[in-house]
Amino acid sequence: MVTTTIWGVSFMFSKRALNHADVFVLLAWRFALAFLLMNVIRFAMRLRFDFKGKPVGKLILLGFLQPVIYFTCENYGVKLSTATFSGIMIAMVPIASLIAGAVFLKERPTWQQAVFSVLSVAGVLLITIGPGSGLATTAGALFMIGAVISAAAYMMLSRSISGCFTPFERTYCMFALGSVFFILGALIEVRGSVSLLVQPLKSAEFLYAVLFLGSLSSVVAFFCQNFYITYLSMPESVVFSNLTTVVTIISGVLFLHDPFTILTIPAVLMIIAGIVGVQLSGRKEKPET
Numbered sequence: 001m002v003t004t005t006i007w008g009v010s011f012m013f014s015k016r017a018l019n020h021a022d023v024f025v026l027l028a029w030r031f032a033l034a035f036l037l038m039n040v041i042r043f044a045m046r047l048r049f050d051f052k053g054k055p056v057g058k059l060i061l062l063g064f065l066q067p068v069i070y071f072t073c074e075n076y077g078v079k080l081s082t083a084t085f086s087g088i089m090i091a092m093v094p095i096a097s098l099i100a101g102a103v104f105l106k107e108r109p110t111w112q113q114a115v116f117s118v119l120s121v122a123g124v125l126l127i128t129i130g131p132g133s134g135l136a137t138t139a140g141a142l143f144m145i146g147a148v149i150s151a152a153a154y155m156m157l158s159r160s161i162s163g164c165f166t167p168f169e170r171t172y173c174m175f176a177l178g179s180v181f182f183i184l185g186a187l188i189e190v191r192g193s194v195s196l197l198v199q200p201l202k203s204a205e206f207l208y209a210v211l212f213l214g215s216l217s218s219v220v221a222f223f224c225q226n227f228y229i230t231y232l233s234m235p236e237s238v239v240f241s242n243l244t245t246v247v248t249i250i251s252g253v254l255f256l257h258d259p260f261t262i263l264t265i266p267a268v269l270m271i272i273a274g275i276v277g278v279q280l281s282g283r284k285e286k287p288e289t
Contacts, residue, residue: 003221003228008247010217012255014078017209021200023075026210028186028197031067031178033214038172041219047168054164058157062170063177066154067218071178073146080140082252089144096152101233105160112281120274126267158229167226174222246271 017026041047051059077089102108109117158170165173190196200206246268253264 003224005247006216006221009251010213010221011078012251013209013212013217014075017200017206017213018075018079020203020206022186022189023072023079024182024185024189025197025200026206026213027067027071027075027178027182029201029210030213030218031175031182033210034218035175035179037215037219038175042168042172049169049172051169055161058161059165059170059173060177062154062157062161063174065150065157066222067174067178068181069150070147070154071182073143073150077140077143077147080143089141089148093148093151093155096148097155100152100156101159105156110281112277116274116277116281118274119277120271123267123270123274126263126270155229158226162226162230167223167230170226171219171223175218 014026021029161170186197201210249264249268
């Protein structure tokens, strides 16, 4: 709940921040701050990492899937579309993740979970019927599809290595790779000009967005996600992604004046009913197994 709520609002902050900086500049500041905060936590709590004999290659791949590939696709997708469209596309992650989990992790949903997952996604699709709700360029849509695929692969991989690495270790590695990649990308984007790299920080709107995205949307949200991925099955974990759509729509309508139609309310109720249904049906099945 914490993760999806934060991410639902994050689309609004990303959309506003991209009015003041290019994609890689925003991501560089976001993940530099996130990695700095992770190191503060690490040294304050005197945490030690033990990677000996563990699949470090998979941990590095996790970092490339999320945040490198995902956020590159997501931010360009957000830049080339509305915040509402972005939230709707990201809500396709549960279906992609369920398929990946069933095929590669053998974590097949119960028939009740499948029905409620379809109900939740149907709510997302219902929103797309509304006029103006799907504003995006072709490139924006393609970038969001790339984000969906990388997000599903990330959730599957994070789940598969959860027995080897703690949620903090996975999150720390993700931000380490993300900060290095995006800082280098930002320097290329501004052609090595430090003044252009720093210039967006003069905007209060950009600064507030980076603080939110780097702390809450990165450190808090990703740690929570890596934590619940460890203990929940794939069907239970991925369905929460649809709640991001609900929060995105509300924040987009209230603050960015995104379109709102008569279909929005029943669609939101379908999404929430699907999320609750997946969780309850999953709990009923566990005592029998």
